[in-house]
Amino acid sequence: MLTLPAAPLGPDNPLPALRTPGPAHALGPEELAALPRDMARGIGRAPLRSLLPAPVRDGYGRDRREASLDALVLENDRLRVTVLPGLGGRIHSLHHKPTGRELVYRNPVFQPAAFALNGAWFSGGVEWNTGATGHTTLSCAPLHAATVPAPDGTPMLRLWEWERLRDLPFQVDLWLPEGSDFLLVGVRIRNPHERPAPVYWWSNTAVPERRRVLAPADTAWHHGYERGLRKVPVPAGEDGTDRSRPEHSTHAGDWFYDLPDGGRRWIAALDEDGTGLVQTSTDRLRGRKLFVWGTGPGGRRWQEWLTAPGTEGYAEIQAGLARTQLEHLELAPESELSWLEAYGPLAADPAAALGPDWAAARAEAERALDLALPRGAVDAAHAAWREGAADTDPEPAAVLAAGSGWGALDVLRAGHVLPGTPFPETTLGAEQEPWRDLLRTGALPPPAKGAVPFPPQTAPAWRDMLETAPADPSTEYHLGIAQWHAGDRAQAVRSWERGLAGAAVRWPLLYCLAVADREEGHPERAAHRFAEACAELAGAVDGPAAVTAAAALTREAVDAQLAVGRTGRARALWEALPGEVRARGAFRLLEVRLLLAEHRPAEARAVFDAGFEVPDLREGAEVLGDLWSRTGAEPLPAAYEFRMRP
Structure with a gap:
């Protein structure tokens, strides 16, 4: 078990995620036309129409208390790796025993925030992102976990789950060969269907911010919060600033390194003494990326929001299947992708690795990597992991944690054969039971x-x-x-x-029709149906779920009324909520919007002055700054400064 201050996840949103995801990574036709053809094709491949069937996870808050999280430890005489199977299989800690160093940024708290595609996400360690552009919907979800024998006979930790956005199973195998300074990670994504599927993967590692980040590239594709994607030189950007040091960037941004074909794939984050973490892989994992929060007030506020005040800042070094995170590959029917990653310490000559000569710095880091872990050793480890039936698909020896029952349901439906990653019927639960009834009887039962x-x-x-x-x-x-x-x-x-x-029971159908009206450009009708759905919900749901459903539905309904100027109706819906709900930060924000719509800026300012926090504030959101400016007050208090754009 891992004990640390943690905010509980709370209940999932019971409303279906019908809305099209926001255009945070969208590029216009002119921008796409300027890109290499294969990159533009990958960016345009199978965009999400919705987040269905994943649930929106927005029930968390910011009241942290000491809590115990399930943790699994993988260990040899050189490394100790702590994995959180109940939270997406995240590596929480990668501890190097001989030096006593923590190789990744280890978050001292568990604080969900609205960064995953479907909401709840947390920062720190190493996360496995699959599905679609962004942080996976499984960020705060349990994975199946078990021990299996590694190719060298040592225990291997296998994590696996069925990813529902793309309807694909995947696995992550982690093992530590005896005497090795490197954690080996084998990843496999399968497509068991008779149709091609879009596929996406990025392994995301948080590292302390005061590092120099090195990768074998002279250019990168830069993506910032002002949007767009353009090619820039590295490490000195268009303004001459050395962007290999995260603390040199004022604003948040991504740098997707343009690694040359044929070269070794790696990325490293080094301290002032030339030591730090390196990640390398077989060639299938093509992309490498640096993300920085920037030193501006918005970036610093987000760092505090995701960790704890006074803690060290972090940056992210990432590795993915494509050159950028905006792209998706295509996985052929009844086929799979696999690769091997390695994570471990790197010790380079600081005079060269941290010096002004970028080519010399890269060469020194690669020289040190070749000494610590030759490229051929990574390829051989991948081959040993994948070749031969005994090594490819060993059945789990001891089940350590259970994920969801959705994979078992699809295996039951289609009879998929997935050696090594079992989805047994024993993992089916209450959420899957109605769908199993549909399989058995041809009829879907009504909700209780x-x-x-x-x-x-x-x-x-x-x-x-x-x-x-x-x-x-x-x-x-x-x-x-x-x-x-x-x-x-x-x-x-x-x-x-x-x-x-x-x-x-009419409210679920009215909600869906209201969303359809809003999305199809009928805001007046949408507002009416949202209000009708709220009225129908009263008394239709029992227990704690009644409050959760009312809060979720009313939040959208108030927004719909304000969009068409029905301020009185919006006020009535807000006031009908229980006081405990209205006291939450998201509903205090709604109150500010109501007061401004009612031309009461002084009272809106008073809500700000009293203080509130919106736990599920979205990355890049500027609503707090916009509403504050409408109260007539300046400047924006630091507590509400989340703006990321220049």
């Missing part, structure tokens, strides 16, 4: 009385089954969600309208 709707399924095979199931209101609700996700919005609306006509 007083409960919120059970989680959706949106993959084509499940949509096909819903289309042939008896058309009761619950089935029409879920069919409409699957159709919406597939891009057939008109048919989704027809399904929800059919369900509404005979529904005893």
Whole structure:
């Protein structure tokens, strides 16, 4: 177990994630035309239409208390690795015993924030990002974990799960050969379907900010919060500033290094004595990236928000399948991708590695890496891991942690054979039970009385089954969600309208129709339906879920009323919430918006002065600064300074 101050995750949002993800990484036609053709093709490949079927995870707060987190430890005589199987398989610590050094940035707290595609994410260590551009929906979710024998016979920790955005299983194997200073990580993504699938992967390592970051490249693709993607020289950018040192950047930004073909893939973060962490891999893992928060007030505030005041800042060094995180590759039907990564200490001559000659610095780091872990050794370790049935797919010897039951449900449906990563029926739970009933009987059961709707399924095979199931209101609700996700919005609306006509519990269908109206450019009708859904929800859900559902629905409903100038209706909806909900930071923010819409700037300013925090404030959000400026006050207090753009 790992004990540290932690904010509880809280309940998931019960509303289906119908909204199209925001355009944080979108590029315009002119920008795409200026890029290499294969890069532009990868950026345009299979963009997400929604976050379905993943749930939105926004139930966390910022009240941290000492808590115990499940932890697994992998250890040899050189390294001790601490892994959090219940939180995406995150490596929390990578401790080098001979030097007593922590090789990664180890966050002293567990504080969720709204950085994952579906919400809850936390900073620090090494995370495994798959699915689509951004932090994975599994950031704060449990993975399956077990021990299996490594190629050299030592114990290997296997993590695996079924990623639902792209409907693909993946595994991460971690092992420490005896006497080795390097953690070896084998990754495999499978496509068991008869159709191609978009695939995405970035391994994301947090390192202390006061480091020099080296990678074997002379140019990089720069992406900042002012958007756009352009090629720049490294380490000295267009303004001559040495961007290999994170503390030299004022604003947040990404540098995707343009590694030449044929060269070794690696990235390192070195201290002032020339020592630090290096990550290297087989050639399949093509991309390398540096992310910095910047030294501006917004970047510093985000660092405090994600860690704890007074702690050391961090940067991120990352490795991915494509050149940039905006791209996706295509995985052929019934095929797989695999590669091997290695993480360990690097000791380079500081005079060269930290000096002004970039070519000499890179050469020194690569020389030190070749001595510590030759390129051929990485390739050989990958071959040993993948070659031969005994090494490829050893069955787990001891199960250490359980993930979700979604993989078991799909294996049950399609009969997928996935040696080495079992998804047994014993992992099926209450969330999967209605869908297993659909498999058994051809009919989807209604939700329990007083409960919120059970989680959706949106993959084509499940949509096909819903289309042939008896058309009761619950089935029409879920069919409409699957159709919406597939891009057939008109048919989704027809399904929800059919369900509404005979529904005893109307609020879930009204919510879906309200979102459809908003997304399709009918804000007045959307506002009316959101308000009607709130009225129908009252008394329809029992227990703690009633408060969770009311908070989630009312938050969107108030926003919809304000969008069309229905200030009185927005006020009534907000005031109908329990006092405990209205006291939350997100609803204090709604109160500020209400007061400004009512032309009461002094009272809006008083809410700011009293102080509030919005736990699920999105990365890059500027709403606090915008609302503060409308109160007529300047400057923005540091507590509300989250702006990231120049």
